[in-house]
Amino acid sequence: MAIRNIREIGDEVLTKKCKEVKEMTPRVKELIEDMLDTMYEANGVGLAASQVGILKRIVVIDVTGEDPYIMINPRIIQSDGEQTGHEGCLSVPGKTGIVTRPNYVKAVALNENMEEYEIEGTELLARAICHELEHLEGHLYVERVEGELMNVSDLEDGEEEDE
Ligand code: ZN
Numbered sequence: 001m002a003i004r005n006i007r008e009i010g011d012e013v014l015t016k017k018c019k020e021v022k023e024m025t026p027r028v029k030e031l032i033e034d035m036l037d038t039m040y041e042a043n044g045v046g047l048a049a050s051q052v053g054i055l056k057r058i059v060v061i062d063v064t065g066e067d068p069y070i071m072i073n074p075r076i077i078q079s080d081g082e083q084t085g086h087e088g089c090l091s092v093p094g095k096t097g098i099v100t101r102p103n104y105v106k107a108v109a110l111n112e113n114m115e116e117y118e119i120e121g122t123e124l125l126a127r128a129i130c131h132e133l134e135h136l137e138g139h140l141y142v143e144r145v146e147g148e149l150m151n152v153s154d155l156e157d158g159e160e161e162d163e
Contacts, residue, residue: 002034003041004052009092009140018050018057018136021072024114028056032112035060036068044090046128046163048135051091059132063124063161071109071119074133078106083123087131087141088152088162096152097145101127124161131163
């Protein structure tokens, strides 16, 4: 188990497109374990491989703190509705902004055994899936923010989650 260094906005690696994972190897397995450790250590609800400097199409998401989704080569196959709310990112520390996302998302991905599965989510899980998959394309939520980026410390309530 190892905590990896989270890359921050301004780091070029966050603007690059990630590559498909073709097979599970000990190195990929270790990367996934480290991504989970790094996400939990940072109190995040999601993390993409590019955020730890690795350009592979892998994300981990856990909005409950109990049961992480490991998504390899994920793609969204269905989305519906709309939600507008605060979003944050472990690569943009201390900041938050308003982003509109679908309220429902269905995606397909491979798990850590390279078996395909479907994942369906609403609200925060749908938001996290959209956010993380954009990292794989080299995009950050700040490109989508409606209005100004804000400091988390300026907000009154503490319900921000970072992805
Ligand atoms: Zn993020």
